[in-house]
């Protein structure tokens with residue numbers, strides 16, 4: 001049992017929100033981070049990493065590189081009561097303050113080296129394929145199709161999407177522009193169709209095979225990637241006192257201070273929350289910073305008045321940018337939708353990797369665009 005110290009903050013989930021919170025709080029409280037992975041990963045770099053793994057070395061970072069004053073428990077949280085988090089390794093971790101930041105369900109290897117190998121395996125699969133199937137036309141599917149076609153224009157890429165338009169998190173203008181852009185690069189886009197993946201290997205590493213869509217079309221593909229939405233990772237909260245504060249999709253209901261169920265010491269941040277805004281990394285980081293500031297006021301017996309606590313203001317109209325290879329992007333701003341090199345000048349080259357590393361107190365290291373390519 002890791003006992004409480006009076007100012008113990010236990011953060012469950014070492015993703016974009018939880019890792020930043022742990023990093024900014026580690027010198028102000030007794031911080032324990034619980035995460036099944038030994039590393040922090042910048043998720044929006046992992047699509048480019050599939051075609052250029054040279055990018056991954058600086059986007060997959062051991063937690064211990066930026067958490068010099070916090071404890072890391074490498075395990076999944078499997079249960080919770082009003083003072084203790086139970087973990088998959090049988091260790092109970094007592095808390096005074098708890099922050100839930102488990103994002104979306106996702107299976108990742110425990111070790112950094114295994115994660116880097118995964119990227120290389122994906123690259124090898126793409127390199128060895130003449131045709132690639134991307135299942136799902138949300139931001140992840142569109143970005144992946146664009147990365148593949150811009151890096152390897154000789155590949156036949158097909159995107160199959162279950163809805164009537166791509167990118168439903170953006171407006172119809174953005175959807176139309178994305179469709180036109182992909183088709184201009186010879187990507188086949190099938191809308192309003194789903195793919196029967198019965199019998200396909202979960203990691204998409206099949207030999208050449210045919211996929212049948214719900215409209216009866218056949219797609220031949222040497223490899224495939226599933227880029228459909230993942231449910232939020234709140235299953236471990238089932239049967240706990242938090243469950244009654246979740247909605248039907250598993251999001252945790254939070255108040256203006258990102259606290260849960262009116263409790264003074266339990267917070268949630270990031271994709272797991274029901275905050276009415278798009279689930280994006282930069283918004284998860286903003287939420288983490290609000291909770292970080294509030295916890296600094298509350299730990300060490302801080303008798304902080306309610307009105308002094310910071311509030312989180314949701315951003316339902318936050319701009320969304322979808323990267324389209326290394327030079328182009330699609331950006332939906334409050335008053336216009338842009339596609340091409342102009343929005344592309346902002347994000348695609350570095351994918352905000354240097355900025356994210358700086359936020360985590362890590363050296364920015366070589367700019368991604370200058371890194372040598374893998375042979």
Ligand SMILES: Cc1cc2nc3c(=O)[nH]c(=O)nc-3n(C[C@H](O)[C@H](O)[C@H](O)COP(=O)(O)OP(=O)(O)OC[C@H]3O[C@@H](n4cnc5c(N)ncnc54)[C@H](O)[C@@H]3O)c2cc1C
Nearest residue numbers: 013014015016017044076077102103270271279280281282
């Ligand atoms: C491929 C991809 C591209 C994206 N592109 C962008 C982009 O360009 N811009 C943008 O703003 N956003 C982007 N996003 C969205 C962004 O990454 C998410 O909004 C953000 O990661 C949410 O942060 P989070 O901390 O809530 O969850 P996550 O980053 O998903 O982290 C959740 C953490 O919780 C851990 N965890 C899960 N279950 C447990 C458990 N039971 N016990 C302990 N730990 C647990 C996981 O290991 C993980 O470390 C992208 C996402 C993906 C997947």
